[in-house]
Amino acid sequence: MSTADPREPQRESLPEALVQLLPELMRAATAHLAPVLPVLTELGELFAARGHELALVGGPVRDAFLGRVSPDLDFATSATPDESLAILRPWSEAHWDVGREFGTIAARRGEHTVEVTSYRADAYDGQTRKPVVAFGDNLEDDLVRRDFTVNAMALRLPSMEFVDPYAGLADLAARRLRTPGPPEVSFGDDPLRMMRACRFVAQLGLDVAPEVRAAMTAMAGSIEIVSAERVRDELTKLLLAPAPRAGLRLLVDTGLADQVLPELPALRLEVDEHHRHKDVYEHSLTVLDQAIALEGPADGPEASVPGPDLVLRLAALLHDIGKPATRRFEPGGGVSFHHHEMVGAKLTAKRLKALRYDKDTVKAVTRLVELHLRFHGYGDGAWTDSAVRRYVTDAGPLLQRLHRLTRSDSTTRNARKAARLSQTYDQLEERIEALMAAEELARVRPELNGNEIAEVLGIAPGPVLGRAYSFLLELRLDRGMVGREAAEAALREWWAEQPERG
Template identity: 90%
Template sequence: MRRATAHLAPVVPLLTELGELFAAQGHELALVGGPVRDAFLGRTSPDLDFTTSATPDQTLAILKPWSDAHWDIGREFGTIGARRDEHTVEVTSYRADAYDGQTRKPVVAFGDNLEDDLVRRDFTVNAMAMRLPSMEFVDPYAGLADLAAKRLRTPGAPEVSFGDDPLRMMRACRFAAQLGVDVAPEVREAMTAMAPSIEIVSAERVRDELTKLLLAPEPRAGLRLLVDSGLADHVLPELPALKLEVDEHHRHKDVYEHSLTVLDQAIALEGPADGPESSVPGPDLVLRLAALLHDIGKPATRRFEDGGGVSFHHHEMVGAKLTSKRLKALRFDKDTGKAVSRLVELHLRFHGYGDGAWTDSAVRRYVNDAGPLLQRLHRLTRSDSTTRNTRKAALLSQTYDALEVRIEALMAAEELAKVRPELNGNEIADVLGIKPGPVLGRAYAHLLEVRLDRGMVGREAAEQELRDWWVTQPESATQPESVPQLDSSPQPEPQSEPEPADQ
């Protein structure tokens, strides 16, 4: 208690002031939930959550003159928010909610005492409170003992808790990742039995919990619980599908375990949170999603070969499509979906590099296809090596080192990050005497291919190359209809590379 109180020392004046304001009006106030839990863990919560015997109207009347700003968008659920200086607070009236079992929306009912309010909370570690202004610690459901034992329990029966709010099962997985806790046996049993009920929860809420889980320092434990409980079958079915039955000859590694290891290794390659963009500052959601999902195309593409081997031809292309579909279903934003899918699509490209025989043209294409995702692709590719053969692992690492050196050299010489044809759209139109339209777009794409294949050839050579191409086109004697001019280069079609034997 002394350590927790000491950790709260910077906000004790604020806590005391608020407690006295509510007490002066005849109301109880307590700091509750995450801020109390985090104080015992030596962590600082960004926001301060309170519970009170006051009604929302009474709370607003107290906070309005005290705060710099206030809001009541949560009034329906008893919550009033306020900000003063750098502190944000949310005060919720004692609750005694009931749920209809069909949706996640509670039927709001306000309670009249702190203990009843605490029993409706998700887990005992979040059902601890400090009465204000006395700083009296309240822990009716032994949350502190559970926190010390790294144990996750519900204040009441888990079946009742998860029946009230199925999203709490996702939170259990998230806390396993964030806090390093083990769920109690009865909690695990209830999660397994009630996993299908997660489907009544909105995709947006599931996405938010999954995101928090993935951004935890060690998400592996949370992902395991997600899969073992059966929740993943309903929210991320591609993950348990990676548990391919290993054939009797063990011709391929466990793809599920491999994917979790790739995720661990990708996290280890993230840069510091305050590092430059080129270091991929962690935690990076795009990189972590790509690491977790990079092989989800394997179940659909596994083939046993006559010679005793196994193949997963084009699993990166299938996986990219599955990734896009799943992230869209989970309501991730378009940019995140496109970035993760692109990384999944490109994650095998390096293995065509072999002994370093790529031409400069191939290296340019690698950089061009990755675009702004290049640094993440570097980390994903390196993480995808999970072989136990130390010699093979060292060789792969050295080969990729060499590729990165070549990329840096070409980027320095040719500004590959800004690769464009040596003639822009207007200049192409002038050389060929054509109007903006589809033909101009094809001409632009042709010069981009020249740029990628041969590097900078100079304006005169580029113009000659353009004229030589033009005489081979059937439209060279006619003018196309006018359409808006292109101002950016089209993406070249990705090319699949052979599956490396040990991936």
């Protein structure tokens, strides 16, 4: 195994037009960094006083040119981790190792958290999941080992000198995603960078360069050496991007999804010549788009499902993954996907667990996939108040997400059919609101609590009491609020038929 980088850095010059605009662009970027300039200047002076270089690198520099707010302050330095710690300890209110072995020390002062990483050269041996680290000795060699040219720009501190040896600013202007050196080498260093490319396509609206796409396609299988947790985090960032569709397409088209989310490319069912079913893959991407459009503002109330909402977006993307396994061609030319919501729920839970999502997320997304078809039994007008209560109770705290998922699932091009579905769901929501106002459906409970049930029946806590409670809950769902006396009478009638009495 060798940590040597086989490439020769391929430094590039900015186009003349950008060179002329650079002073103006730098003024705009510096103005955007104004809130953190005191921190940048102070740290730059502290490191310089100890004889070390310090530069702001990566995302914060890129975002400054884009006019975006970056949540991170990432620095590269010629100092060793121990030397960085010695400088940051008296400056900060708190400090910690992000990964001393990887050269990164973090510190916090006031509202600012910074990460300082020694110049480095990361490499994989092609077999293990963790990078091998060799520290470097200059900024430009550090930048060539970064994932993409748009992230290989830096500002030396405290001078604010712009460093862009691989024309990242030109690529940013062209909305192009390239690697500083050969993409095969970059992705060989860290295969997760291929997923990061998909994420940047979604987050920043960039297009991958042809050679980057080709390398991703050829090397997709190498993502297997990356831990599930790192893959999950990149997938999450992609899904939470403003427009994840383009990034997901790249994930599928390059074959990466076959490795990390195979249920998604499996939705590309062959559409028969008579078009007896819609393109499930395109439908799922459209449902995701429509679900995102129905999210509330980030600072909105919980009932508005403030975006970006990971649970809703995962459910929208995965809601039909049970269709490939349940597709049946029926006599007479029809196509069915019976119980695909149940099969899909099982597949969803299995995939999200494999990606190491937390239990609450797995449970919530799986439940939405399971329930996403429930509404379609409502259209015939046969739903009783009992059915509406069960719909609300089964959805529980996911009700507002289920509303949005169900509405998003209508992708028909038939305007009349779409309007009818929307109107029908409007009616269901109105019934839910009316029942909620009358019966407090969000807190459905039997009209007798456990202690009262035990007193009426003269029994101790245990399995029988649990069954009695369940009986009264079913009564509440079926008949609504019947009053304490009627509930007690029904309980006694039920109890008279139970063998446990004797």
